[in-house]
Amino acid sequence: xxxxxxxxxxxxxxxxxxxxxxxxxxxxxxxxxxxxxxxxxxxxxxxxxxxxxxxxxxxxxxxxxxxxxxxxxxxxxxxxxxxxxxxxxxxxxxxxxxxxxxxxxxxxxxxxxxxxxxxxxxxxxxxxxxxxxxxxxxxxxxxxxxxxxxxxxxxxxxxxxxxxxxxxxxxxxxxxxxxxxxxxxxxxxxxxxxxxxxxxxxxxxxxxxxxxxxxxxxxxxxxxxxxxxxxxxxxxxxxxxxxxxxxxxxxxxxxxxxxxxxxxxxxxxxxxxxxxxxxxxxxxxx
Amino acid sequence: xxxxxxxxxxxxxxxxxxxxxxxxxxxxxxxxxxxxxxxxxxxxxxxxxxxxxxxxxxxxxxxxxxxxxxxxxxxxxxxxxxxxxxxxxxxxxxxxxxxxxxxxxxxxxxxxxxxxxxxxxxxxxxxxxxxxxxxxxxxxxxxxxxxxxxxxxxxxxxxxxxxxxxxxxxxxxxxxxxxxxxxxxxxxxxxxxxxxxxxxxxxxxxxxxxxxxxxxxxxxxxxxxxxxxxxxxxxxxxxxxxxxxxxxxxxxxxxxxxxxxxxxxxxxxxxxxxxxxxxxxxxxxxxxxxxxxxxxxxxxxxxxxxxxxxxxxxxxxxxxxxxxxxxxxxxxxxxxxxxxxxxxxxxxxxxxxxxxxxxxxxxxxxxxxxxxxxxxxxxxxxxxxxxxxxxxxxxxxxxxxxxxxxxxxxxxxxxxxxxxxxxxxxxxxxxxxxxxxxx
Numbered sequence: 001x002x003x004x005x006x007x008x009x010x011x012x013x014x015x016x017x018x019x020x021x022x023x024x025x026x027x028x029x030x031x032x033x034x035x036x037x038x039x040x041x042x043x044x045x046x047x048x049x050x051x052x053x054x055x056x057x058x059x060x061x062x063x064x065x066x067x068x069x070x071x072x073x074x075x076x077x078x079x080x081x082x083x084x085x086x087x088x089x090x091x092x093x094x095x096x097x098x099x100x101x102x103x104x105x106x107x108x109x110x111x112x113x114x115x116x117x118x119x120x121x122x123x124x125x126x127x128x129x130x131x132x133x134x135x136x137x138x139x140x141x142x143x144x145x146x147x148x149x150x151x152x153x154x155x156x157x158x159x160x161x162x163x164x165x166x167x168x169x170x171x172x173x174x175x176x177x178x179x180x181x182x183x184x185x186x187x188x189x190x191x192x193x194x195x196x197x198x199x200x201x202x203x204x205x206x207x208x209x210x211x212x213x214x215x216x217x218x219x220x221x222x223x224x225x226x227x228x229x230x231x232x233x234x235x236x237x238x239x240x241x242x243x244x245x246x247x248x249x250x251x252x253x254x255x256x257x258x259x260x261x262x263x264x265x266x267x268x269x270x271x272x273x274x275x276x277x278x279x280x281x282x283x284x285x286x
Numbered sequence: 287x288x289x290x291x292x293x294x295x296x297x298x299x300x301x302x303x304x305x306x307x308x309x310x311x312x313x314x315x316x317x318x319x320x321x322x323x324x325x326x327x328x329x330x331x332x333x334x335x336x337x338x339x340x341x342x343x344x345x346x347x348x349x350x351x352x353x354x355x356x357x358x359x360x361x362x363x364x365x366x367x368x369x370x371x372x373x374x375x376x377x378x379x380x381x382x383x384x385x386x387x388x389x390x391x392x393x394x395x396x397x398x399x400x401x402x403x404x405x406x407x408x409x410x411x412x413x414x415x416x417x418x419x420x421x422x423x424x425x426x427x428x429x430x431x432x433x434x435x436x437x438x439x440x441x442x443x444x445x446x447x448x449x450x451x452x453x454x455x456x457x458x459x460x461x462x463x464x465x466x467x468x469x470x471x472x473x474x475x476x477x478x479x480x481x482x483x484x485x486x487x488x489x490x491x492x493x494x495x496x497x498x499x500x501x502x503x504x505x506x507x508x509x510x511x512x513x514x515x516x517x518x519x520x521x522x523x524x525x526x527x528x529x530x531x532x533x534x535x536x537x538x539x540x541x542x543x544x545x546x547x548x549x550x551x552x553x554x555x556x557x558x559x560x561x562x563x564x565x566x567x568x569x570x571x572x573x574x575x576x577x578x579x580x581x582x583x584x585x586x587x588x589x590x591x592x593x594x595x596x597x598x599x600x601x602x603x604x605x606x607x608x609x610x611x612x613x614x615x616x617x618x619x620x621x622x623x624x625x626x627x628x629x630x631x632x633x634x635x636x637x638x639x640x641x642x643x644x645x646x647x648x649x650x651x652x653x654x655x656x657x658x659x660x661x662x663x664x665x666x667x668x669x670x671x672x673x674x675x676x677x678x679x680x681x682x683x684x685x686x687x688x689x690x691x692x693x694x695x696x697x698x699x700x701x702x703x704x705x706x707x708x709x710x711x712x713x714x715x716x717x718x719x720x721x722x723x724x725x
Contacts, residue, residue, distance in 0.1 A: 053559040053564050
């Protein structure tokens with residue numbers, strides 16, 4: 001017994017320091033992450049003709065919105081916003097339906113080959129999208145929907161990641177609860193809709209946000225299956241400013257375009273960040 | 287655990303089988319429905335590599351062309367950067383779809399594109415023109431240098447640029463320094479324009495980026511009498527003139543102390559330093575001119591890189607018009623007609639004014655539009671003049687690997703890890719091996 005006392009004292013003396021250390025590291029990481037965002041914001045507000053030079057990369061002579069005006073002049077961002085939102089909603093909507101149905105089946109029922117099937121779905125996550133460019137393109141041609149928003153969305157309707165995330169969340173629902181509901185005459189879709197989905201809300205939100213941010217940023221596939229600005233997403237606008245290799249980087253213009261493209265996403269993430277993180281934690285515990 | 291591994295393995299196996307199956311299924315291909323009789327629909331894929339409204343300009347030209355040729359429909363398709371255009375062409379050809387009939391791609395992609403069968407030669411179409419030879423001869427030879435493969439013509443110069451030397455003319459005047467005419471006077475001018483305070487450099491005489499070095503380096507070698515590239519399988523990395531050029535580049539920092547030592551990763555930053563008066567001269571693309579003229583509050587001068595056996599030298603860059611493969615005769619003709627239409631002197635003059643690209647044809651430079659522009663912005667004319675002693679940009683078989691070898695050893699010499707001779711000998715040796723299979 002007496003030997004325990006020094007140990008406790010020792011622990012008490014050091015109790016707060018690891019936490020402070022953690023906070024310090026996290027603050028540094030957060031600042032590191034934040035610095036390019038802040039820099040882009042500052043740089044985008046420089047007058048266009050104010051040269052960036054060594055040791056003078058932050059504020060210019062004055063604040064100006066010239067870069068934003070020029071960016072909007074060089075690319076139809078308004079149209080692009082509408083397209084991107086439509087594309088993202090079209091993808092996420094169908095993904096949620098398919099993934100929750102599949103996840104429900106995998107979480108609630110045992111059937112022949114269920115594990116193999118689930119593994120099969122997981123392997124989809126290992127195939128890089130770029131490897132599927134040509135076959136997907138052929139499918140789109142065959143379907144006759146080249147140059148439509150549908151063509152951008154279709155290949156992503158079946159989401160292995162969504163199925164996996166929701167299955168993990170559904171497994172957390174005690175099966176006794178489900179059995180009780182069944183005895184009370186609850187049909188499978190009522191069970192899914194009133195029991196499983198509400199309890200998996202953090203995971204649904206997490207999946208929604210990761211899907212939205214992924215498809216908001218998607219560039220190569222939309223570029224290849226579309227050819228007119230009427231259906232193209234916002235990344236097609238950004239690329240007009242990122243590939244100005246021949247004239248050296250136009251930092252102010254590039255920053256303005258980056259802000260135009262990323263700001264909505266950034267704001268959305270800030271608003272939903274708590275649920276986002278919760279969702280990932282839940283799926284990790286199981 | 288064992289059961290789990292088994293499941294994983296089975297899963298992977300089934301996935302692979304399914305993938306293969308779908309692959310075969312779709313490889314059967316789907317036929318495209320042909321366009322209605324007499325009417326031709328084509329598209330042109332283009333990148334945007336400058337901050338100008340290229341989309342609007344090309345749409346305008348397409349509309350003008352359709353007004354003259356009502357049976358042809360032309361859709362300009364913005365396809366990202368140069369790499370993305372290539373990927374788009376590749377995907378649509380491999381995917382069995384209708385590839386854009388015309389595409390603006392890097393002049394240096396020639397060998398890759400022809401070897402993969404993505405582009406088609408234009409010789410028959412040129413021969414059918416009433417003045418085909420005169421048309422080709424009107425392009426600046428430096429720009430046509432990257433258009434030929436095995437005696438055939440594959441591309442027409444379109445949005446072209448060149449390496450030029452930008453100098454702060456006000457500084458030259460203030461310091462009473464004459465414009466350099468050869469390597470010696472250039473090195474001395476650069477050294478004289480470098481300002482040091484208490485051992486700290488406050489202004490460099492020269493910034494000469496070497497982070498993607500082959501392009502900016504070529505004018506040095508060419509000005510010294512030897513380009514680094516010969517025909518499609520020949521490089522001259524260790525020719526005495528090239529080694530001398532490399533040594534001269536190194537001496538500019540080590541001996542003359544006129545620019546930062548080692549590999550300079552300053553492509554994106556030297557323009558800002560120049561415009562702010564922190565650097566007296568930079569080597570850069572002619573494409574930066576509009577921005578440099580706009581953001582500098584001094585007189586900006588433009589010239590080729592001074593040479594030894596040549597008074598000055600430059601090297602071209604940028605994109606050409608290619609006709610893709612697998613088109614019907616009518617589509618091919620329409621694509622070619624539109625390419626000729628785009629390279630019309632008047633339109634090229636207008637395009638050059640709006641974008642900052644160099645007019646690729648002599649007759650375009652002689653138009654009233656361009657003459658007026660040259661009177662306003664003499665630097666644009668100087669950039670074109672720099673090309674008088676230019677030779678072709680590095681392009682040959684197995685470009686990616688050969689260029690990678692050159693970059694690696696050029697940079698190790700610049701960083702002082704190897705002597706110039708040793709580095710270039712090694713590069714020559716490895717490049718010869720990389721080209722062996724293509725000879």
